[in-house]
Amino acid sequence: MSFAGIIDHTMLKADSTQATIKRYCEEAKAQKFASVCVNSCQVPLVADELRGTGIKTCCVVGFPLGAMSTAAKAFEAKQAVADGAEEVDMVINIGAIKDGRLDFVEEDIRAVVEASKPAIVKVIIETCLLTDEEKTAACKASVGAGAAFVKTSTGFSTGGATVHDVALMKKAVAGKAKVKASGGIRTPEFVAELVEAGADRIGAGDGMKLI
Numbered sequence: 001m002s003f004a005g006i007i008d009h010t011m012l013k014a015d016s017t018q019a020t021i022k023r024y025c026e027e028a029k030a031q032k033f034a035s036v037c038v039n040s041c042q043v044p045l046v047a048d049e050l051r052g053t054g055i056k057t058c059c060v061v062g063f064p065l066g067a068m069s070t071a072a073k074a075f076e077a078k079q080a081v082a083d084g085a086e087e088v089d090m091v092i093n094i095g096a097i098k099d100g101r102l103d104f105v106e107e108d109i110r111a112v113v114e115a116s117k118p119a120i121v122k123v124i125i126e127t128c129l130l131t132d133e134e135k136t137a138a139c140k141a142s143v144g145a146g147a148a149f150v151k152t153s154t155g156f157s158t159g160g161a162t163v164h165d166v167a168l169m170k171k172a173v174a175g176k177a178k179v180k181a182s183g184g185i186r187t188p189e190f191v192a193e194l195v196e197a198g199a200d201r202i203g204a205g206d207g208m209k210l211i
Contacts, residue, residue, distance in 0.1 A: 002211055003191050006200065008058055008087075008180070009207035010037040012155070018045060025049035033207050035087055039063070040080040047084025058087035061112060064156035066091030066126070070108045074115035081119045088112065089122040089151060089180075089203075092141075097125075097134050102141055109145035122149035122180050122201075125169075128159030132168060139172035153183030155205065160184030163197045170198030185210065 009028045011020060021042050028036045028050070035056035036046050047057045059080045062073040077088050090112045096104050113121045123145075125138040139150045150169050152161040160183020169179045181194040182203025191202055191210050204210055 001192075003188065003195070003202060004031045004033055004207070004211050006195075006202055007031075007033045007207040007210060008035045008037045008182070008201060008203045009033045010058075010155075010182070010203050010205050012037070012039055012060060012063065012205075016042070018042075021045055022049060025055075027208055028055050029053050031207065031211055034201060037087075037089065037203065040076055040083075040085070043080050043083040043085045056086045057084050058089060059085045060124075060154075061088050061090040063089075063091055063124075064154040066093050066124070067095065070111045073108065074111040077112045077119075077121075078115040081116050085116075086119050087122065088116045088119050089124055091124045091126065091154060092138055094126055094129055097130060097138050097141075102137055105138065106141040106145045109142055109147055113146045120148035121146075122151045123147045124151045124154055124182075126154060126157055127152045127162070127165040127169075128157050128183075135165065135168055136172045139169050139177070143173055143176045147177055149178045149180045149201065151180040151182055151203065155183040155203070157183075161194060161199075163193050166194050166197040166199050 035058040037058035161181035178200035180201040
């Protein structure tokens with residue numbers, strides 16, 4: 001089975017050059033990946049490279065810490081969509097989840113969801129920093145705010161996707177959002193396990209290794 005159609009081919013390194021981003025776009029077109037995911041400054045380039053292919057332009061917002069002001073996240077999202085982003089992967093305010101400020105977390109997400117329209121939003125909850133109860137709460141806040149996906153990880157913290165977390169998140173969203181697994185996914189075998197657990201999309205720093 002090929003997983004190409006559910007892979008977000010992702011390049012978020014600080015030193016990624018235009019040549020690297022163009023290569024990712026060419027690989028995505030050749031393999032028919034779901035999207036190419038980049039930092040927001042690179043959205044115009046990716047949107048131009050992928051125009052007319054059906055492959056989505058995806059970007060991250062409030063990345064990788066999620067600790068920016070809500071207004072800053074919303075502004076970044078709105079600009080990215082104006083530049084051509086069709087999917088926006090935002091990072092929640094992790095400290096606020098740990099403080100139990102769920103209303104704030106939901107409003108933070110909702111601001112990005114509204115600013116991103118008509119693009120969809122995937123909410124990165126950074127599972128490696130949360131308890132199972134906090135993961136569940138983050139998923140429910142994401143659904144309440146109108147997000148299309150919940151996502152495990154940035155890939156820039158202390159851990160990545162696990163089968164346990166994907167299954168937990170799938171249960172928490174109760175069919176009201178999809179689940180994206182990302183972070184540390186390097187083999188087709190692991191992709192198969194994550195999909196079996198409930199992952200609808202896979203984020204990978206090198207999607208070519210997964211097909």
